[in-house]
Amino acid sequence: MDFKENKAIYLQIADNIGDRILSGELPADGKIPSVREMAAEIEVNPNTVARTYEYLQQQGVIYTRRGLGYFVAADAAQIEVRERRNALMQGELDYFLGRLKAVGISPGELKALYEDYLK
Amino acid sequence: MIEIKNLQFGYSRKGAPLFSDFSLSLSAGQVVGLLGKNGAGKSTLIYLMAGLLTPDAGQVTMHGVDVRRRLPSTLADVFVVPEEFELPSMSLNRYVAVNAPFYPRFSMEALKSYLDIFEMDGAMPLKSMSMGQRKKSFICFALASGTSLLLLDEPTNGLDIPSKSQFRKAIAQSMTDERTIVVSTHQVRDIDTLLDHVVIVDRSQVLLDAGVREIGQRLTFGSEVVPDALYVQSTPLGPVTVSPNLSGLETPIDMELLFNAALTQPARMKELFTRK
Numbered sequence: 001m002d003f004k005e006n007k008a009i010y011l012q013i014a015d016n017i018g019d020r021i022l023s024g025e026l027p028a029d030g031k032i033p034s035v036r037e038m039a040a041e042i043e044v045n046p047n048t049v050a051r052t053y054e055y056l057q058q059q060g061v062i063y064t065r066r067g068l069g070y071f072v073a074a075d076a077a078q079i080e081v082r083e084r085r086n087a088l089m090q091g092e093l094d095y096f097l098g099r100l101k102a103v104g105i106s107p108g109e110l111k112a113l114y115e116d117y118l119k
Numbered sequence: 120m121i122e123i124k125n126l127q128f129g130y131s132r133k134g135a136p137l138f139s140d141f142s143l144s145l146s147a148g149q150v151v152g153l154l155g156k157n158g159a160g161k162s163t164l165i166y167l168m169a170g171l172l173t174p175d176a177g178q179v180t181m182h183g184v185d186v187r188r189r190l191p192s193t194l195a196d197v198f199v200v201p202e203e204f205e206l207p208s209m210s211l212n213r214y215v216a217v218n219a220p221f222y223p224r225f226s227m228e229a230l231k232s233y234l235d236i237f238e239m240d241g242a243m244p245l246k247s248m249s250m251g252q253r254k255k256s257f258i259c260f261a262l263a264s265g266t267s268l269l270l271l272d273e274p275t276n277g278l279d280i281p282s283k284s285q286f287r288k289a290i291a292q293s294m295t296d297e298r299t300i301v302v303s304t305h306q307v308r309d310i311d312t313l314l315d316h317v318v319i320v321d322r323s324q325v326l327l328d329a330g331v332r333e334i335g336q337r338l339t340f341g342s343e344v345v346p347d348a349l350y351v352q353s354t355p356l357g358p359v360t361v362s363p364n365l366s367g368l369e370t371p372i373d374m375e376l377l378f379n380a381a382l383t384q385p386a387r388m389k390e391l392f393t394r395k
Contacts, residue, residue, distance in 0.1 A: 006342075008335055008369035009312060036292060040236075043287035044312040045150055046294050051332070 009044060013052040014061075016042075018080045021061070021072055028074045032062060059083065120147040120299050121168060121268060125177035128167060136175065137163055139323050147267065148296040149315035149330075153303040154378055159321050161303040162202065165270045168301070169199045181268060195223055198266045200257055202273040208246040211256045215241070224265030229293070233259040236289045237282065250277045258286065262293045269300045275309040283309050307374035317374070319381045326381040329392055335369040337391050338362070340376055349387055350380035363391055 007015075020026045032038075035053060039046040053070055056062045061076045073079070100110060123143045129136030137160045145151055155161045166172045168179055170186035170193065179186045186193055206214065211234075219225040234241055237255045245253060254277050261269055275283050290300060290313055302310055317334065319327040329337075339362050344351055348362040359373065361380040381388050 006340075006370050009371050011369075012371070036294075039291035039294075040288045043284060043291060045315050045331075046291055047149070047315050048312070048331075 010048050010051040010055060013038075013042065013044070013049060014056055017052070017056065018061070018084070021076050022080055026072050028072050028076060030072050031068075032070045032072060034069055120181065121145045122180045123164075123168070123177070124180070126167065126174050126179065127176035128163065128172065128174050130163075137322070138167075138174075141177070141323050141325070143318065143325055143328065145299055145301070145316070145318075147299050148294070150290060150294060150300045150302065150313055151316045151318060152307065152310060152314040152374070153301055153318050153320065154305070154307060154374070155303075155320040156382070157305065161320065162272050164320065165199065165201075165272050165301065165303055168268070169197050169270055170194075171199070195221060196266050197268045197270070198222075198261045198264045199270045200254075200261045200272065200274060202276060204257065206245040206253055206257065208244065210242050210244050211239070211260070212241040214245065214256075215260065218260070219264075222264040222266060226263055226265055229265070230259060230263035232292070233262050233289050236292070237285045251279060251282060254278060255282060255285075258289065262289055267297055267299065269298065271300065271302045273304055273306075274302060275304065275306055286310075287313050307378060311372065311374040314374075317377065319378060321382060321385075324385070326385050327377070327388055327392065331372060333392070334372050334377065335364075336367075337364055337394075338372075338377070338380075339364040339366070339368075340370045340373045349384045349391075350376055352376060352379065 017026065017032065026032055033041065035046050035049045039049045042049075053062065057064065057070075059079060060073055061079050062070050063073055064070055105113075121144070123141060126138050126141040127136055128138045153161050153164065163172065167174060168181075168186065170179070170189050173187055181193060181197065184190060184193055186197070209217075215227075215230065219227075230241075237259060239252065239255055239259065241256075243252075245256060248256065254274070258271070258274060261271070275286060278286060287310065290302075290310075294300065302313075304310060314331055316330050317327060318325060338349070340359070341362075342357055342359055343362075344358050344360055345362045348360045350361045352359050359376060361373070361376045364370075
């Protein structure tokens with residue numbers, strides 16, 4: 001994993017796990033790597049990964065089964081989509097629209113571009 | 120876990136001591152980055168913590184025992200990997216057979232997993248190895264020794280790029296709640312995502328002694344130049360800065376910027392970190 005974004009590392013790890021849930025690599029009710037395994041895999045401090053798991057647990061994306069480890073929640077993908085939609089609406093989209101305005105892309109052009117992208 | 124109290128130490132009786140009235144306490148279950156300029160006393164502090172040097176005054180205790188007494192129980196529970204070292208002419212396997220019995224919690228299974236991470240072969244003679252390979256072999260032994268305190272002095276010096284990544288994997292895998300790993304380095308970028316706690320020393324002074332979570336909560340690292348910035352550095356992509364965290368949002372810690380801020384603005388850093 002490359003840490004570049006200006007977001008705390010524990011949140012970047014959470015995003016990465018979210019990506020893996022959305023892509024289906026980590027399926028609902030599937031086990032996710034232990035804190036130590038994940039820490040070794042992405043070369044970060046285990047306490048940072050523990051903090052990520054704590055955060056994901058609060059969000060309801062993962063849950064623990066005593067003695068067995070962490071599992072992906074049944075509705076994890078929906079929660080991820082909802083959270084990402086919120087983040088997009090609250091900040092990222094604003095920035096993006098500002099850039100579009102700055103270079104003079106009209107709503108019509110944007111619509112055409114997006115429709116083209118979806119094809 | 121380890122407690123340094125009112126330590127005084129100098130290599131010569133003449134002149135100012137390297138450390139005077141120096142105190143620091145490290146708790147278990149963390150990877151501590153010990154940062155400082157060249158000559159700030161990082162290696163000396165490591166040797167003092169290991170009981171290899173005698174303080175002129177004050178003491179270092181581990182689990183309440185003065186390390187300088189060099190009791191067998193202490194020696195079996197501390198491991199130092201110096202920046203430069205000699206190893207005997209034998210294979211690592213032989214070295215393990217001879218030395219592992221001194222460490223009651225030594226694990227062969229762990230050793231094998233670290234050797235796998237570093238892609239090392241225990242049968243290879245230590246003397247025929249390159250400096251980087253020898254360092255990796257010794258780090259594998261050190262991690263497998265299972266000591267409560269592991270002191271690594273500039274461990275990434277001499278390691279190539281893939282080995283630095285392997286080093287981070289091995290450290291992450293070896294951490295337990297009982298263990299304290301102190302990594303002294305001036306190459307902070309090699310280990311920045313690995314640290315729980317950062318100690319920045321400059322001569323006798325502890326300029327910063329804080330957990331990464333606290334650092335993230337108190338400081339913001341970014342590209343916005345704000346009037347109360349602690350440190351601004353120019354880069355090809357524009358300025359990067361450290362400033363007090365006013366938004367409450369955490370940004371990733373840039374250890375180099377943190378280090379420079381601590382060295383240039385010690386008083387403001389101290390104030391920021393003692394504030395409730």
